[in-house]
Amino acid sequence: MQPTPVPSPTPSPTPKPKILTVCLLDEPDSLYLYGSDSLAAQHIWQAIYDGPLDSRTYAHQPVIFTDLPSLANGSAVVETITAQAGDHVLAAGGEVVELTPGVTVEDAGGQCVTFDGTPIPMVRMIVTFTLRPDLHWADGAPITADDSVFSFELAADPATPIDKHAILRTADYRAANARTVVWSGVPGFLDHFYYLNFYHPLPRHAWGSVSAASLLNAEGSTRRPLGWGAFVIREWVRGDHLTAARNPFYFRAAEGLPHLDEIVFRFIPDPTKLAQELLAGRCDVVTHDAAAPVLAALPNQLPVEMFTAPDSRWELLAFGISPAPGYERPDFFEDVRVRQGIAHCIDRQVLAERVLHGYLPPDHPLYAGGALTTWEYDPVAGQALLANAGWYDDDGDSVREAHNIPGIADGTPFQVVYHTTDDPLRVQAAHLVRENLAECGIQSSVETLPPEMLFASGPEGALFGRRFDLAQFSWRITPDPLCDLFLSSQIPDAGRWGKPNVAGFLDDEYDSACSAALAAFPDSAEYAAAHIEAQRIFSERLPALPLFQRQKVTLACAAVVGLVPDSTQPSELWNIEQLDLRP
Template identity: 40%
Template sequence: MHKKWWVLMAVFLLAGACGRQEETIAVEVTRVERVTAVPTTIVTPAVQDLMLRPTTVTVVVTETPAPPPTPALKELVICQAQAPGSLYLYDSSMLAADSVRHAVYENLYTNIGYAYQPQGLEKLPSLADGDARLQSVEVAAGDWVVDSDGAVVQLAEGVVVRADDGEQVRFDGSLLTMPQLTVDFVLKPMVWSDGTAVTADDSIFSFELNEASLSFWNAELVARTAVYEVTGDLSLRWVGLPGYLDQTYFLNVWPPLPRHQLGQYAPDEIASVPEAVQMPLSSGPFIVSNWDEGNEITLVKNPYYYRADEGLPYLDQVTFRFIPDSDQVLTDLLAGTCDIGTQDALNMGQIPFMREAEAADLLTPHVVPGVVWEHIDFGIDSAGEYGDGNGRFDWFEDVRVRQAMMMCTNRQQMVDEVMFGASDIINAYLPDSHPLLPDDLPRWPYDVAAANALLDEAGFVDRDGDGVREAADGTRFEITLISTTGGELRPAVSSVFVQNMRDCGIVVNEAWLPSGEMFAGGPEGPLFGRQFDLALFAWLTGTTPDCTFWQSEQIPGVKADGFRGWGGLNGTGWHSLAFDAACDAVQAALPGTPAYEIAHQEALWLFAEGLPVMPLFLRLKTSAARPEVRNFRPDSTQPSELWNLYELDVE
């Protein structure tokens, strides 16, 4: 009985010593107590009355709840095909490295939805806000400037430049003023993972390393930078060379690198030191904790992340695993040993299976159109032995033929059958979702009857009833489509196109060439030597469209004949003075000005009307995540789908 009492007392004392919230419980205990009865008269001790009486005692015992379990670490496992060789900014531009860099270096800006957004910058500078300025400066012989072709040159007599009034002038040694951009940036108060504050000077250090490296990253921008300087603890100023009207001037800032850590090394040494290559100081949400070469990289939460008071990042640990087999990545996603499969690890052919897995709530496919667009180029003005009227009929000079062939092409069938219905048809060199696309853009929807009527109107009819159209001289409308060998996409696209053209009385033969042969420079290469009928290949689009590919000055050919030389990109040979003027106006305008939007929309309208190429569709970016992953948002224009690692989460 005494043992039971002491056990209860021990519980009571331990509970009292515990600082956690307590729950009071009344426990009634019965014990036997020895009681001595004291007589009222003196008696002999030998006859003293000894009695045993039961006594009821109430004991209060407090019970401490068991401590809550330690929360499990939130870990995300990302599976991608390639392992980065280095995280050093000026050593590799591969997508696999950029994906990991999003964890280590804070994004200064993002590129979501065909627009740009500040992240590590307080704001994106603009002409409207005054933190970007276009000024007139005097230039003299010997000054470094950007000429009218966009090349960096020393000003000398005879050099053609763009004056501050927008006109192109030939320098003759007299006084000349040119436009010059000045842009101010302010960094957010970031902190390196060793507790040292990030400064504007760290961005200058990054610029110096970029300038000293042999990397092509930003080489064009570095060469066109007149001044990059600190204007405050977190503020910087970029000044371009006179004549350089950069349409993304608001991005001309360099991501900081820690001078206090890496400044001890010569610039050509940094690409080989572990502190830069594998275990860099972090300004972002995570720190590299383990680098298992070629197998995996483990990162843990950065306690100095400047947004930690917002609860970011949500994850405690991120592990990158490198698996080159796309089927294995899909298997691991279903097994739960991968949480995200990236676009380089998965492929478009897996979309049907991923959709089945999604229906079973096992997987969430993330399939978005990218910025690579497929198109078929017309050989409008050919050269050499393939030249118009010199062994080849001039099929495509009449715009009605190009428009008819566009209407005869079932692009939606291509999207449905080849792209599993996940892509978008495009109608110019920008997608329909781009904010610059004009509302009244000419469109050529699939309409076989209208296409045939337009071909009749252009004078190409079936004169002998064999189902194939002929020119007025009896030449059969039989042409050749060239494209590259390898892969399944283009043969599938070509198959649809060949049948579509049959419906309009045009015979298309296929010729499959190695990439090196098809894209060889002129005059030998068929595409850039302007010796082809039709060519199926891809270009890049993006947030800032480039119209120069189809300007007359880009037509490859012999310079003595008035062409650019064999380095031109306009293999179609299309020549439109109106388009040339609109594209010139685009290059002379800056974002945020009315002239910029007007010029772009004019160029886009003329392109869609003239159709030097047939725009088909956008290629896909295919990734996937397990259903419990949150905030995973791949985007068309942001290259890596891991741009927002700081806010990824798992349930």
């Protein structure tokens, strides 16, 4: 039985339809959930889907669930089971394997045990997701737990080109009833992000007879996917625009949502033309991924509003502490006093207003705050640290030389190469840092590389091959702090060139704190305490110098109401049902 569409309020007299025009630089190739990961697709998905989760202020909020699963409320549990020969388990090395003699696993007591045929007690996680009772597809059919199971089946299909990491670590994914999905992990796998192990529903009733391979190109899945959000796709004119109209079956329609009648996504690949359309009033919103080139094409006096939010990327200057064998140069940065001195020498406030003192921003719920060592701009203090480490200018040429430093020949000048990408903001920052370093007696030359070269795999790549002196780039900030970026076990090397500790940072105390954080569940006090300790050590010993957090800018005309860009929400249209236009 289909629900009766909720009628929209009908003011008198009947107003002109509210139509919001969002202008994008890029047009997605596909809107199929497993066929695209473009930001353009994510913007449009905000209109046709709502949730399953929102991600704001470095946390997750349920949208189509009755509650977010947690260990505290009992919807996530860890239980002990008996692993038998032939079971798929997480081995001690982190890979999912069949349990056979000789395989080493971690038992329920946390001890590493090598399987000899005797059953082993191991822990596993079970997470229960409960859907809201008022969810319907845009064609009126109810959304059920089986639609999520269908999505899991498609994700697991070999024809679906997505990473199978989460699939391999799933022992079972099933619908317990019409509104309840239960995820079970393989024995040994305890997932910090267990509440994300829900598969975005896809409509089995509409697509169930189509193969996973065919869905990658089918009209219904790629151009007019069925959703449950505030809007439903009405037309897509390739190379021009996509129009989405109000969905009468939207589960929040009784609240008077959405406020708008239509959303038009225009695709304008030329930034200059896009800027002209914005000024002419034919674009209401320009998304953050288009803002920089559009701003460059706009006059100085902007007749538009700018909405800003910190980006989820943090810019850093990595020190080449332990370069790879074969990259011959002095060990400039092994002494922590050198890294600390450089931190004092760089005026980061000139680079950006939002300076970082650790790998988390101040608004992150796990930010260490007062536990951090901060390195304010103080070139006198910086030069003193460099001199104490054995680097001072003895010949008056304004470049420091080595004096009585083990492993470095006396008289070796402090001359380094500063690598970064050809991104204009990075190039500008790199030259400002070069000037600061020169004032402290360190000579640096800036070399820019295309991103694909800077981030190329080792042994040839500059970063992952550990063949650099200084390197400026960015890492992404996540709700779960990525302290493992600097673990000694994560140093890239032969056979593991993708590991992220490109600085080659080795510190037992840091390893201990970060490992404790990674072993604890997010709901626990141990988790927060260990992450704060890892941040404290990082800020003192500086495997990398945090520079700043980028800003993302959304442009909009003055009539637009309700835009609330967020650091951890990929699209600023995340609350599209709340957007409105002033009369």
